[in-house]
Amino acid sequence: MQRTPMQAPKQANTIAKAKPIETPWRLWTGVATALMVFALIASTARAEDKIISSHGYSFYGDLSYPADYPHFNYVNPDAPKGGEISIGAVGTFDSMNGYSRKGRAPGLSSMMYESLLGAAPSETNIDLASAPADALGEYYGLLAERLEYPETKDWVIFYMRPEAKFSDGTPLTAHDVAFSHNLLLDQGLKSYADAVRKRIPKVEVLDDHTIKFYFTEGISRRTLIDQVGAVPVWSEKWYTETGAKLNESRLDVSPGSGPYVLDSVSINRQVVYKRDLNYWGADLPFNAGRNNFDKIRVEYFGDETAAFEAFKAGDYTFKPEGNSKRWATGYNFPNVKNGNVVREEIPDGAPATPIGFVFNVGAPNLTDIRVRQALALAYNFEWTNQSLQHGLFKQRVSFTQDSPVMATGKPVGAELEFLKSLGDVVPQDVLTDDVRMAHTSTPGRLFDRKNSRKAMGLLDDAGFKVGDNGLRMTLDGAPMKVTFLLSANSSSTGRAIIENYVSNVRKLGIDITLEVVDGAQYTARRRDRDYDIIFGGYYPIIEPDTGLEQQFGSEAAEFSLFNPSGLASPFVDAIIEKSLLAQTKEEEIASIQALDRALRRELIMVPLWYNDNYWVAYYDMYAHPETTPPYFLGYLDFWWYDQDKADALRASGVLR
Incomplete structure (x- = not known):
């Protein structure tokens, strides 16, 4: 499932400049901070009819997974870790900043970053899919272990996981969340920033791991809690020290907190992401059976014909197919006929994307x-x-x-x-x-x-x-x-x-x-x-x-x-x-x-x-759960690598 623009501001090449709003970031310290925060929360609770505390969020409060869920229902929690999945892309790129109008970012350039309410690794250049992939409109804590909000949804408090950290080892705190929220308003897409300012007038860092967002009175409570929960979190320290801007084209990347980090870049040719072996969230139920590949490689080609020929030659190994002619007539090469390449049609229960002229x-x-x-x-x-x-x-x-x-x-x-x-x-x-x-x-x-x-x-x-x-x-x-x-x-x-x-x-x-x-x-x-x-x-x-x-x-x-x-x-x-x-x-x-x-x-x-089916072709060294979820194919998310099959393909000369 794709998030709408207000829900997921991660939009490659679509950022425009806007003015920031003022935000009190560091208001209290020490023991006085704890006492004041406690008093604030207590007085707010008395003013509201009911305070809801939850491990996740949906507008109606009807979550499919309980607080003690061990993993999402559709994953294989025992899926092995390892191997590489490689995919093809057509076009060019000259920047690694997927949040700027300037330059063109490659596929998956935003996948290193996480949010308070989590999301799955993307399978497209700019879009995030929701996790879980078997429920619409439900969001579960990732950087946040729980959240609180009144029935009126006038505000929300996120209680963050203190163990969360960026890939450079620095702690990820509520200050980084507030910084990221304001960075999008200051240097982000104008339509996004204008909409957010009207709805979210204030954010408070209550302590290093607690943050509160306030919502404007008299407006709809739709897409407020899930919107602030979906903001990608960047390192304030890195942006401050480097002087980098969100609205510029650049090849250097800020550290993320996600399961993958950038491994290598060759402009217009290849991008490789590798699994972070020190990823802070590897053992969370949210991530069980997910993020299984050691490496994700994206190969770039000048046109569709060159990309397909490269797949046939084994230069990359997984291909989602969208071309009906090729699906009907193009998959008759030897590796398909002898079973080295698998063609599969998998039901797609997600709403059809409204495409057209x-x-x-x-x-x-x-x-x-x-x-x-x-x-x-x-x-x-x-x-x-x-x-x-x-x-x-x-x-x-x-x-x-x-x-x-x-x-x-x-x-x-x-x-x-x-x-x-x-x-x-x-x-x-x-x-x-x-x-x-x-x-x-x-x-x-x-x-x-x-x-x-x-x-x-x-x-x-x-x-x-x-x-x-x-x-x-x-x-x-x-x-x-x-x-x-x-x-x-x-x-x-x-x-x-x-x-x-x-x-x-x-x-x-x-x-x-x-x-x-x-x-x-x-x-x-x-x-x-x-x-x-x-x-x-x-x-x-x-x-x-x-x-x-x-x-x-x-x-x-x-x-x-x-x-x-x-x-x-x-x-x-x-x-x-x-x-x-x-x-x-x-x-x-x-x-x-x-x-x-x-x-x-x-x-x-x-x-x-x-098309109500996914069309995929891949070299026979990948596996997925017997029953896939209805709203997400998930080949970068919960599929895994079969080492024995991969070794056999290489031993027979099918793959190098």
Whole structure:
């Protein structure tokens, strides 16, 4: 499962500068400190109805694991430690700072850092997966052994593990937590910093291992405790002594407290992380059966073809596959046929990531929804899936695909009541019409004539008439131009899909350009929203949280890197605002169904496809539990190395 932007500020290449808030970091010392802290906590407790003390956190307090859990249910607590897992990546990198807009950081560059409420090692460049991987919306103490908060959730106190330390041997304390919190506000992503300042006005270090966060009165208590609990913790000592900044590109890394440390770096070629044999948290139940590899190696390649050939040659040994053509036809090389390489499809129970052709709704020619409807009709999922993707995908229609919070049909029951409660901001058709569904197309022909006629009518109605030159013209008499921005690192199948889509758009009379740029240019232009259309997406929507405001809210729409469409809708704003006030599961489900309905109505992207299985291929020297958890593949987390099988592969010459 992926955390939303407010829950996990670890976002590579997405940090912008913001001003810090003032924080009292060291207020008391010695015996006087202990007495004052005791008095403070006691008086606060008397002022609240009830103080909750727990080893973990969920909004409703319904944790799956008790305080004395020995390990997560899905791990093998006796998994052996050792060996190496190696994975491939496409692109380039020139920095090891995964928190800055400047430079490009490599895969897993943030994995050395931990938080008060723990997370699993990432399997992508910038995202963290929740631990445990068999429960959504639950967080368990890692740097913190327990937390306290009132029923009102007006504040939270974390009691930290005194044995926690950084990889350089220095203690990790509450001062480091406060420093990290403020560093993100001072030098972090603007949309994140602005949102946090409004919700978290104050943090206090009560003693070296106790920290308290205060939350603003009169706002939703959603994504507050889990947000502060997810902040990566950096060494204040290291930043102070080196003068390093979070918003700069650099190759040196600050010490982390996690199970892995940086071993070696070769720019644009390779990064190796090694297991810290002195890791302070190795024996925690939270880590039982996890962090099993001695080394994690990431190999970089210029394109997908080179990366796949390197896998076939054994230059790296584990490959998650996302290319349907390659999955269907590419795995017929000798090491697959003789069983040295395993192909496996593992069920994926996580919400499908909403990917698609994302429209920049602020682009001059795309502000009219009728234009976006016409452009959507140019995409033929049925032909694409059958002709280019070997029929392996399902068509995505929803931002909450196949989940209990997916909107269907007309709004009824609790969802209808929720929408009515929002007042005049709700368009009347939302209350009476079926939710927007993806159109269907003829699979036997790329250019669907019925859909094209409908698209042309929409463009005519929007004022983009066909001129004497056969091209559609703007109201100013200029050709209607649209640019689809694509990274040169895209897969050959992905590029073919987009080229066919662009071909269909041209047949509507639109002067569309497919602009292919290198990875660095693509990253820069994406950050600046310098495009009309890109292949992109959003985080899956699971439950109400303040990250929704960064993804879909009007206030951050102009600059939020989590909102590639630039959507700014008072209707969507009203849904998000009220969803954050939900106090029951029924209200929560109704609010997210309403949000899904509203986002589909706005048509900010052409929904594409999804796969409800993980596709993985690996050299036969790795193992995983018989039953994998529903929300996370976990190959860097709870898989392990089989030494005997690895030795056999090397003895036979399959691997060097």
